[in-house]
Amino acid sequence: MMKKVHVLSFLALAVSSACYAEGKTYPEPMLYSQSDFGGTGLMQLPTARIAPQGEFSVNYRDNDQYRFYSTSVALFPWLEGTIRYADVRTRLYSSNPAFSGNQSYKDKSFDFKVRLLEESYYIPAVAFGKRDISGTGLFDGEYIVGSKRFGPVDFTLGVGWGYIGNSGNISNPFCRASDKYCTRSDLVDAGEISFDGMFKGPASVVGGIEYQTPWQPLSLKLEYDGNDYKDDFSKNIRQFTHYNFGAVYRVADWAYVNLSYERGDTLMFGFTLHNNLNTLRPAYRDAPKVAYDPEVTEGVPSYTVVASQLTNLKYNAGFDDPEIKYHGNTVYMSGEQKRYRDPREAVDRANRILVNQLPAGTETISVTQTNMHLPMVTTETNVASLKKELAGYPLGHEGKLLQKRVEPKDPIPDSQGYRIKPSRFSYAFEPKLIQSLGGPEGFYMYQIGLLPSANYWLTDNWLVDSGVFINIHNNYNKFNSSLLPKDSTLPRVRTHIRDYVRNDVFINNLQTNYVADLGNGFYGQAYGGYLEMMYGGVGAEVLYRPLDSQWAIGIDANYVKQRDWNDMMRFADYNVGTGFITTYWNPPQMNGVLLKVAVGQYLAGDKGVTIEMAKRFDSGVKVGIWGAKSNVSKADYGEGGFSKGFYVSIPFDLMTVSPNPNHALISWTPLTRDGGQTLSRKYQLYNMTSEREIPLGQ
Incomplete structure (x- = not known):
């Protein structure tokens, strides 16, 4: 009992000290955080929340029995995936030292969560998820949960099966429909993807709350755990209560730390590093685009002008081995673009370079991108519409750039053009x-x-x-x-x-x-x-x-x-x-x-x-x-x-x-x-x- 008092006192002191510490102010509260297993949730339990699309996290959690290493990513606003390794401290990888030495047991697993209903004013967010879909099945389980936010408090309630619902505090509703749902096999082939045990065996009501404190870096958690840990793989987990308590403290926009007291016996701590892959943007400094300064020439521009264009095509637009040809009412340019991930940026820069010195009567600029000397795509741009866009539309008379992507074109393949000699x-x-x-x-x-x-x-x-x-x-x-x-x-x-x-x-x-x-x-x-x-x-x-x-x-x-x-x-x-x-x-x-x-x-x-x-x-x-x-x-x-x-x-x-x-x-x-x-x-x-x-x- 004394151990429990000391641990709870330490947790309360840490939270209290954090609340009064001077630190960074944050523009938004934390609306979600990662669970012990990885994936948006409380501690042992998932919630119906899914982080914004593109959110990627690397997580570590540690207690006496397990270390959890996981990564989680929100692939879509309605789908979250997690890959996890569990290091079981109380077990060896095998009983054969020649096989694995003294390495502790490692278990890998995959989870997913799908949002079934999006939260509205009256309706909670509802999600279905599967834990340990491919692995040894040590943490195999599934759940259906709903989450509803009221101000700073986010409530979660649901039903779990398998590892999540081992205590069986309710009768499995599927068992009433068929006897095959009344028992759940512990036999799982390592590495195999299987849904055979879905919704089978004991079931439990699970739930909890997450409270966003007035001090935005800190949130507090309380959950009711549906597991009883009687058959846990580590073999030495004791449970004095189904209630778990935790705190999450954001130390930076990209990192937060976790501290929780679980099962009335165990201190769990860890951290999460995260960023949104969808909103990352380049921070490089790029050369400015060539200014729009059109000049119409009679016939083909002079060699000096074309040489300047070729140089800009290489170093400003990023085209290696650029070549320019003139035929009819079209200017043709081709090259291998090696500067920009978005080809539209390179084409835009090339158009600006070429439009400044065009022969009279030119109606189309044709830019062909190549790769390994293979023609890939040609972008044809109407010169008149391009000039209007670059000059700026009068207010209320905005137009549209006439541009299209077509199969690669070179109507005069054997003719001599102007080019920078390619390096082989x-x-x-x-x-x-x-x-x-x-x-x-x-x-x-x-x-x-x-x-x-x-x-x-x-x-x-x-x-x-x-x-x-x-x-x-x-x-x-x-x-x-x-x-x-x-x-x-x-x-x-x-x-x-x-x-x-x-x-x-x-x-x-x-x-x-x-x-x-x-x-x-x-x-x-x-x-x-x-x-x-x-x-x-x-x-x-x-x-x-x-x-x-x-x-x-x-x-x-x-x-x-x-x-x-x-x-x-x-x-x-x-x-x-x-x-x-x-x-x-x-x-x-x-x-x-x-x-x-x-x-x-x-x-x-x-x-x-x-x-x-x-x-x-x-x-x-x-x-x-x-x-x-x-x-x-x-x-x-x-x-x-x-x-x-x-x-x-x-x-x-x-x-x-x-x-x-x-x-x-x-x-x-x-x-x-x-x-x-x-x-x-x-x-x-x-x-x-x-x-x-x-x-x-x-």
């Missing part, structure tokens, strides 16, 4: 991070390195590309190949990673690619050489991608051999044919979402399907999740059941001082296994033809 050689230095989480040998395994690369265009279609990987540091020496099932029939297509990364310097890729515009929206490429760290061979790909279409389809076929990890210039004995038919779809009802489905044969010879969903926010940040399920049995695949992963792609220009169209990719794969593995090709036609996608927001 380029090079780059790229930092590289390879990582995986949750393995038995170590929770976090990684390799940090540097990848210098260079390429040379032999012709406009024929590229030679190379990259050398330089290892800086890695801990893959912990990777234990004995993890593989003793009776697995799968070839070792990826689990030799420890053998590869022990090479400090090696040729990562050395290949040649022939790329071509096949016409009518078709693009193709053929390639051969060392295609990635582990494989070399030959292959080809064809993509059909109509301009500004919401779908595309491609097919690739490859014959590859495994590279010898003892001598990276040689090949091992293993070879395989691998390839896929892949469809890409941007649903019109879901702005910024890409759904990708690939069906074919993987590196281990197994056949199956890979499904990927990615959400691109207004800032350009992309969040994606994927899973690959093949005809490999769970016994052969091993722990995890199927391949899966999560990634965040962050535009460089959110972090740099100048515009940059490139992205930094942070990816997460829970386990390295041999089933459902694809070839990691550097050049893929869908990515190479991104300019053909209708710009976001149009």
